[in-house]
Each structure stands twice: as structure tokens, then as C-alpha cells.
Amino acid sequence: MKGSRWIWIIGIVVAIGLGFLLFKGPIPEVVLPSEDLFTIGPWAVRNTVFTSWVVIAFLGIMAYLSSRKTSLVPVRFLQNFVESVIEWAYGIVEGVAGEPNARRFFPIVATIFFYVVCSNWFGLLPIYGTIGLAKTPEVAAGETKHAVQYKKVDLGPLPFAYEGLRPKAVDVTAGDAGQVKRVDGQPLATDANHSNYTGTLVPIFRSVFSDANAPLSIALVSFFVVEYWGISVLGLGTYLGKFFNFKLLLHGNPAGLIDVFVGLLELISELIRIISFTFRLLGNIFAGEVLLGFMTFLVPFFIPTIFYGLELFVGFIQASVFALLTLVFAVMAVEHHGEEHEAQGHGTEQLELEPA
Amino acid sequence: MTDSGITNIAAGVVMGIGALGPGIGIGMLVSKAMDALGRNPEARPAIQTNMILGLAFAEAIGIYALLVAILIKFI
Numbered sequence: 001m002k003g004s005r006w007i008w009i010i011g012i013v014v015a016i017g018l019g020f021l022l023f024k025g026p027i028p029e030v031v032l033p034s035e036d037l038f039t040i041g042p043w044a045v046r047n048t049v050f051t052s053w054v055v056i057a058f059l060g061i062m063a064y065l066s067s068r069k070t071s072l073v074p075v076r077f078l079q080n081f082v083e084s085v086i087e088w089a090y091g092i093v094e095g096v097a098g099e100p101n102a103r104r105f106f107p108i109v110a111t112i113f114f115y116v117v118c119s120n121w122f123g124l125l126p127i128y129g130t131i132g133l134a135k136t137p138e139v140a141a142g143e144t145k146h147a148v149q150y151k152k153v154d155l156g157p158l159p160f161a162y163e164g165l166r167p168k169a170v171d172v173t174a175g176d177a178g179q180v181k182r183v184d185g186q187p188l189a190t191d192a193n194h195s196n197y198t199g200t201l202v203p204i205f206r207s208v209f210s211d212a213n214a215p216l217s218i219a220l221v222s223f224f225v226v227e228y229w230g231i232s233v234l235g236l237g238t239y240l241g242k243f244f245n246f247k248l249l250l251h252g253n254p255a256g257l258i259d260v261f262v263g264l265l266e267l268i269s270e271l272i273r274i275i276s277f278t279f280r281l282l283g284n285i286f287a288g289e290v291l292l293g294f295m296t297f298l299v300p301f302f303i304p305t306i307f308y309g310l311e312l313f314v315g316f317i318q319a320s321v322f323a324l325l326t327l328v329f330a331v332m333a334v335e336h337h338g339e340e341h342e343a344q345g346h347g348t349e350q351l352e353l354e355p356a
Numbered sequence: 357m358t359d360s361g362i363t364n365i366a367a368g369v370v371m372g373i374g375a376l377g378p379g380i381g382i383g384m385l386v387s388k389a390m391d392a393l394g395r396n397p398e399a400r401p402a403i404q405t406n407m408i409l410g411l412a413f414a415e416a417i418g419i420y421a422l423l424v425a426i427l428i429k430f431i
Contacts, residue, residue, distance in 0.1 A: 324409060
């Protein structure tokens with residue numbers, strides 16, 4: 001190996017060692033429910049809701065900017081880029097659903113995909129989880145909890161907190177009257193502004209799908225939309241006949257019992273889909289956040305990059321799985337019982353997730 | 357045995373046993389996909405896409421176990 005290569009390798013190893021020894025922060029707090037930021041009237045806005053507004057604003061601005069002054073042969077970068085992405089997505093949808101259904105399914109399926117992918121990838125930005133509002137931790141009387149000493153800045157009515165270069169982990173406990181105090185006796189906050197403030201940080205930005213409500217909402221949308229497409233294509237009677245299949249039984253054939261049972265099983269499996277969609281996405285994204293936090297805690301420099309790569313991959317795969325599963329269930333919902341392979345396009349033969 | 361001791365053990369056991377099923381399932385799934393790919397390399401896009409779809413289902417079970425372990429340990 002060349003001599004200069006060795007210097008880089010030794011430098012990186014030394015940086016990793018120094019980070020491990022000197023720059024370790026406090027243990028990250030794992031909080032599953034999302035926290036409130038501010039209230040609008042009676043509604044307490046949570047940080048994931050606020051983040052989802054940011055993601056929606058980004059998608060909306062991209063859509064608006066790329067559709068101004070369009071030309072048949074695109075010369076502007078944004079229009080070209082967005083058109084190529086949409087064409088790629090539409091090719092996949094058409095490969096699974098076939099021509100007339102693809103136009104019907106594409107808007108919702110593509111929206112689900114782009115919203116989830118953008119939310120997941122935005123969750124890897126450095127502003128997520130690091131800046132936020134300062135809050136005193138809730139401690140029961142006599143119980144000891146970990147808190148962190150932050151730097152606090154009051155911007156208008158909201159107390160902002162951010163971590164200094166070497167944040168200290170501090171234990172806090174509560175007196176008998178319920179007031180929170182530090183175990184080592186020093187006051188919670190020192191001076192008025194830029195104070196060293198001991199408490200918890202409520203992050204302003206938090207990855208949207210790490211809160212249980214967000215994947216549940218998208219799973220409900222997916223469920224209702226699939227049912228709507230099934231009913232609008234097949235008609236209410238035929239579609240419900242898939243689940244409540246009393247035809248054979250009413251004609252006196254005892255084998256009709258099996259049909260009824262299978263129909264009920266299908267109904268239950270439709271409802272279970274909501275649960276499995278929710279927990280698949282929630283588990284992947286939330287566990288990814290916890291993993292990134294703990295990896296950064298264990299070895300602060302260079303090693304977490306590997307896990308950021310993993311999270312990029314996982315974010316994309318989970319978004320595409322959500323959208324593809326919605327699409328596949330929609331295709332199954334609109335097919336007539338006898339013609340299972342006729343109405344589809346070429347099935348999944350022309351699907352390509354990556355270029356060959 | 358203290359409360360926090362038993363929650364730690366529980367979280368470990370949940371994740372350990374919960375990772376067995378998906379691990380075996382994903383291994384079988386990918387091995388069959390490799391077999392199919394070897395027999396018919398021209399069908400690569402179809403095999404690959406269906407394999408990833410199946411992977412998502414199998415992976416989800418492991419993620420349920422991870423979620424339960426995190427819930428036990430931290431909440």
C-alpha cells in the first residue's frame with residue numbers, strides 16, 4: 001500500500017478512538033409516544049405532525065416548481081427529473097396492474113410511496129432530534145432519572161434548547177413536594193439566557209413515521225381506498241359476495257359451509273392488513289431511530305455512517321413495500337373470481353426495481 | 357430478582373426467540389429465489405420483485421418482536 005494511505009487509515013482509527021474516549025454523549029432517551037410542541041386552541045400539535053407539515057410543504061413546492069412553464073421536450077432540470085421519477089414509478093404500477101387499472105391506482109399508490117420515502121429520508125437529516133424545546137422532566141417523588149445539561153436560549157415565548165459540545169449527563173430526583181432537583185445539589189438553571197439548563201429536550205423535528213399514529217393513518221387510507229376500488233369496479237353486491245359467500249349454502253350444498261368459512265377468513269385477513277402495515281412501518285422506522293441514537297452514543301465518529309446507509313436503504317424499501325402491497329391488494333380486490341389472470345397486464349414480469 | 361433485572365432478561369429473550377422465525381424464513385425464501393434465478397436467469401426482474409415482497413412479510417414478524425422488546429425495556 002502507498003505510504004499516504006496508511007496516514008489516512010491511522011488518522012481515522014485515532015479519530016474513532018478519540019471520539020470513543022472523549023466525546024461520548026449521554027445515553028439517548030427512547031420515547032415512543034411523540035411529544036407536544038405547542039397548542040393551537042384546544043389541539044396540542046405534536047412534533048411528528050409539525051415535521052409532516054414540513055415534508056408536505058417540500059413535496060408541494062417540488063410539485064409546483066416542476067410544473068411551471070413545462071415544455072414538450074423538457075429543458076429545465078426540475079421538470080426533467082420529476083418526470084423521469086414519475087415515469088419510473090408508473091412503469092412499475094403498469095407492470096403490476098395492467099393498463100386501465102394502472103391509471104386508477106397510480107395517484108394514491110405513488111403518493112403513499114413518495115410521502116413515506118421523503119419522510120424516512122428527511123429523518124436522517126442532522127436537525128432531527130438535536131434542537132428542540134426545553135422541558136423539566138417529570139419525576140415521581142423519590143425516583144431518580146437521567147437528565148442532560150443543555151444550553152438554553154429563549155426565543156420569544158418558546159424556550160429552545162440545544163446540546164453543547166460536551167453535554168453532561170446529570171441525575172435528577174424529586175423532593176416530597178414534587179419539585180425536581182439535581183442529585184448533586186446544583187440549581188437546575190444558572191442564569192437568565194444561555195443558561196446551562198438541566199432537563200429534557202423535546203425535539204422539534206422527529207421522523208414522521210416513528211410515531212404510531214402516522215403509519216396507522218396511511219394504513220387506514222390504504223385499506224379504505226382498496227375497498228372503494230373493489231366496490232366501484234365490481235359493484236357492492238359482487239364485492240361483498242367475496243366475503244359473505246352464501247350462494248352454495250343457500251342452494252342446499254353442504255360444501256357451501258367451506259365457502260362461508262373461507263369468506264370470513266378473507267374478511268379477517270383484510271382487517272389484519274391494517275395492523276401489519278402499521279407495525280411493519282412503525283417498527284422499521286422507530287427501531288432505526290433508536291439504532292442510530294445508540295450507535296452514535298457508542299462510537300461517536302465514523303461508525304454511525306454505516307448505519308445511516310442502512311437507514312437510507314431501509315427507508316426506501318419500506319416505502320416501496322407499502323406502496324407495492326397496496327397496489328397488489330388493490331389488483332386482487334378488483335379482479336373477478338373466474339378471470340384471475342386475464343385482466344392483469346403482464347403480471348410482474350416487467351417489473352424492475354433497479355435497472356437491469 | 358429486581359424489576360429492572362427481569363425486564364432486561366425479558367427484552368433479551370423476546371428479541372432472541374423472535375429473531376429465529378424470520379431468520380429461517382428469510383433464508384428459505386432467498387434460497388428458493390436463488391434456485392429459481394439459476395434455472396431461469398431471464399426472469400430476473402419478476403423473481404427479484406416477488407422476493408422483495410416476500411422479504412417484507414417475513415421481516416415484519418421480526419420487527420414485531422423488536423418492537424415488543426423495545427416496549428418492554430424502555431416503557
